[in-house]
Amino acid sequence: DGGITQSPKYLFRKEGQNVTLSCEQNLNHDAMYWYRQDPGQGLRLIYYSQIVNDFQKGDIAEGYSVSREKKESFPLTVTSAQKNPTAFYLCASTNGPSKNIQYFGAGTRLSVL
Amino acid sequence: KQEVTQIPAALSVPEGENLVLNCSFTDSAIYNLQWFRQDPGKGLTSLLLIQSSQREQTSGRLNASLDKSSGRSTLYIAASQPGDSATYLCAVPIYNQGGKLIFGQGTELSVKP
Numbered sequence A: 001d002g003g004i005t006q007s008p009k010y011l012f013r014k015e016g017q018n019v020t021l022s023c024e025q026n027l028n029h030d031a032m033y034w035y036r037q038d039p040g041q042g043l044r045l046i047y048y049s050q051i052v053n054d055f056q057k058g059d060i061a062e063g064y065s066v067s068r069e070k071k072e073s074f075p076l077t078v079t080s081a082q083k084n085p086t087a088f089y090l091c092a093s094t095n096g097p098s099k100n101i102q103y104f105g106a107g108t109r110l111s112v113l
Numbered sequence B: 001k002q003e004v005t006q007i008p009a010a011l012s013v014p015e016g017e018n019l020v021l022n023c024s025f026t027d028s029a030i031y032n033l034q035w036f037r038q039d040p041g042k043g044l045t046s047l048l049l050i051q052s053s054q055r056e057q058t059s060g061r062l063n064a065s066l067d068k069s070s071g072r073s074t075l076y077i078a079a080s081q082p083g084d085s086a087t088y089l090c091a092v093p094i095y096n097q098g099g100k101l102i103f104g105q106g107t108e109l110s111v112k113p
Helices: none
Strands: A004-007 A010-013 A019-025 A031-038 A042-051 A054-057 A064-066 A076-078 A087-094 A108-112 B004-007 B010-014 B019-025 B032-038 B044-051 B056-059 B062-067 B072-077 B086-094 B100-103 B107-112
Touching: A004 A087, A010 A019, A019 A031, A019 A087, A019 A108, A031 B100, A042 A064, A042 B100, B004 B086, B010 B019, B019 B032, B019 B086, B019 B107, B032 B062, B032 B072, B044 B056, B044 B062, B044 B072, B072 B086
Parallel strands: A010 A108, B010 B107
Antiparallel strands: A004 A019, A019 A076, A031 A042, A031 A087, A042 A054, A064 A076, A087 A108, B004 B019, B019 B072, B032 B044, B032 B086, B056 B062, B062 B072, B086 B100, B086 B107
């Protein structure tokens, strides 16, 4: 079954802690994205990667970090520098950023303890 | 700067009605427009993608149209069902930013039995 898998579904962060959200795809897509969704603010881009070992900041990258060591994996770390991390995080991928469908994972809901 | 707007923010209809959801965008130089469905607490499911060269795209009871010159797209849902209740989002990619999607705020649809 092809698709995007995000884990965990729910995540809790203590103050001062870094947490990592996993995103794996078996669609053989080159481009991957992380979006953050907040009520009333829609979806906003955190980071994106168009190829292995390369990634770019999106609109709200502060307090987040990513890596792209493998084509199928694009983990997102929410660092302690992110002061308001509570949100729904969505990972997406596509094989033709401006022409093709972007597919999304089921999301990870992050809350602060 | 591309901005995407969806009206109305919420819509409630009785089962069986045909309905139209609206999406407008400020920059007509788009490559495509994508419609998504999001159920509460879930990820985004792609419904339809219309390329800039197309006027319409159909999938089952769904029909999406695109008018680039006026900066508008509509999603037509025929013979609505309670299972259609969800939030519907439209989005356009930004080519020089890795194909990141600019989303509207969404229309929350409720179909009453």
